[in-house]
Amino acid sequence: MSLTRAALRLSKSSNTIQPGSIAALNAPFSQTARPLTDKNPEETSPKQSTSTSGEPNGRRDEKKNQGGSYTRVLTAFGVGIPLGWLVHTINARNRTADSADFIKYTLVDRTPISSTSSIFSLKPATGTVLEFDESITQHVITSVQFKQPQLQIARSYTLLPPVEGQDKDELRFLIRKEQKGEVSGYLHRLPLGSEIELRGPFADALLPERTQTVAFLAGGTGIVPALQVADKLAGHADVHVLWSNRKREDCIGGVSDTPPTTAKGWNISSWVKSSSPITTAISKDVNGSNNAVVDHLEKLKGVAQKSEPRKSALKVDYYVDEESTFVRPADVEKLLQSISQAHGSADRIIFVSGPEGFINYWAGPKQWVDGHEDQGPLRGILSTLNLQGWQVVKL
Numbered sequence: 001m002s003l004t005r006a007a008l009r010l011s012k013s014s015n016t017i018q019p020g021s022i023a024a025l026n027a028p029f030s031q032t033a034r035p036l037t038d039k040n041p042e043e044t045s046p047k048q049s050t051s052t053s054g055e056p057n058g059r060r061d062e063k064k065n066q067g068g069s070y071t072r073v074l075t076a077f078g079v080g081i082p083l084g085w086l087v088h089t090i091n092a093r094n095r096t097a098d099s100a101d102f103i104k105y106t107l108v109d110r111t112p113i114s115s116t117s118s119i120f121s122l123k124p125a126t127g128t129v130l131e132f133d134e135s136i137t138q139h140v141i142t143s144v145q146f147k148q149p150q151l152q153i154a155r156s157y158t159l160l161p162p163v164e165g166q167d168k169d170e171l172r173f174l175i176r177k178e179q180k181g182e183v184s185g186y187l188h189r190l191p192l193g194s195e196i197e198l199r200g201p202f203a204d205a206l207l208p209e210r211t212q213t214v215a216f217l218a219g220g221t222g223i224v225p226a227l228q229v230a231d232k233l234a235g236h237a238d239v240h241v242l243w244s245n246r247k248r249e250d251c252i253g254g255v256s257d258t259p260p261t262t263a264k265g266w267n268i269s270s271w272v273k274s275s276s277p278i279t280t281a282i283s284k285d286v287n288g289s290n291n292a293v294v295d296h297l298e299k300l301k302g303v304a305q306k307s308e309p310r311k312s313a314l315k316v317d318y319y320v321d322e323e324s325t326f327v328r329p330a331d332v333e334k335l336l337q338s339i340s341q342a343h344g345s346a347d348r349i350i351f352v353s354g355p356e357g358f359i360n361y362w363a364g365p366k367q368w369v370d371g372h373e374d375q376g377p378l379r380g381i382l383s384t385l386n387l388q389g390w391q392v393v394k395l
């Protein structure tokens with residue numbers, strides 16, 4: 001079966017980038033978008049939470065989504081993307097699946113990263129695999145949907161970039177166990193060797209080829225898209241990540257490249273402004289060990305430095321609620337200004353990725369338009385900063 005992408009409409013408004021276009025184009029790539037196959041858009045839910053039958057889940061899931069999941073939308077960048085690249089046809093091979101189908105994978109490993117999050121490793125259970133066309137996935141932030149078979153619902157999880165020694169068809173994810181979370185709880189309870197049904201891939205945002213610098217505001221598991229961006233843009237763009245976590249256990253060993261000095265900013269626990277002084281130095285744990293995500297970030301720093309065509313830089317700053325270190329608007333403003341000075345008129349993007357409250361605080365809520373989740377206007381803290389030359393993308 002041949003999967004064909006529709007044409008892309010491009011639109012841009014103010015500092016936020018209006019979606020819609022890639023939804024039409026990369027359709028399979030979203031819970032909110034049409035499948036990449038020629039299936040009807042109504043087959044996917046307009047909600048972050050998607051029923052596997054394709055029907056919206058109704059108010060119940062709408063309410064639940066206030067509980068801290070990412071909001072999401074497909075985002076198109078008008079600038080600098082050759083349309084020819086986007087109008088792409090994938091030839092399905094025997095062992096690849098239509099991205100609207102669920103494909104069976106086996107849970108081969110689940111390594112706890114903290115008391116709430118684990119890295120899941122999955123391998124194909126049969127001869128059929130999800131197809132990741134590198135010519136596309138190289139330019140988009142990619143996620144897949146996991147099915148909860150008893151409830152017939154699906155949730156999105158962003159792919160971790162591959163690590164050394166990872167099998168070609170193996171997929172890895174960082175999944176936080178939400179309190180009373182239906183799918184994340186189910187996945188954390190599954191015994192190793194269980195079959196899990198996945199579908200996708202889905203594109204959450206495009207990475208324009210001309211991008212030379214990225215600022216990434218990440219909250220919790222919102223770090224996973226940042227890992228993808230750092231991996232894909234190594235050798236092309238400098239990436240600076242400001243990563244907020246509730247607890248140090250989620251980022252043990254993470255040492256900031258630019259240590260924060262004072263605190264008044266976003267608190268991931270309460271989603272309110274806080275104003276506590278920073279009292280705790282960010283350092284490795286007593287055993288001197290990092291968690292796997294921190295290690296991955298460190299490795300990506302090394303890759304960026306050695307990459308071609310140009311050596312790029314990955315910088316990460318860590319903020320931990322329980323250490324009273326918060327991302328301050330002034331820190332963000334300073335970072336954006338210093339990047340702007342260093343990069344002149346180069347294309348620049350700010351990604352905001354994490355729980356809904358995190359995105360709302362920094363960039364304002366996304367909105368639903370014609371059954372698709374739209375970026376919505378730029379609001380929140382970022383709307384009060386001087387963002388000349390920056391594009392903002394809410395993930």
Ligand SMILES: Cc1cc2nc3c(=O)[nH]c(=O)nc-3n(C[C@H](O)[C@H](O)[C@H](O)COP(=O)(O)OP(=O)(O)OC[C@H]3O[C@@H](n4cnc5c(N)ncnc54)[C@H](O)[C@@H]3O)c2cc1C
Binds near residue numbers: 179
């Ligand atoms: C594109 C995308 C990528 C994502 N990538 C990742 C990723 O890499 N890693 C990751 O961990 N997550 C990721 N997410 C979030 C993920 O899709 C799920 O939303 C998340 O795992 C929670 O799903 P759940 O079914 O476990 O929880 P849900 O059952 O949906 O519950 C969510 C929250 O709502 C609360 N809740 C439940 N019922 C109610 C109610 N009646 N009233 C009030 N609150 C309620 C729950 O306690 C819970 O805290 C991503 C989301 C998107 C859209």
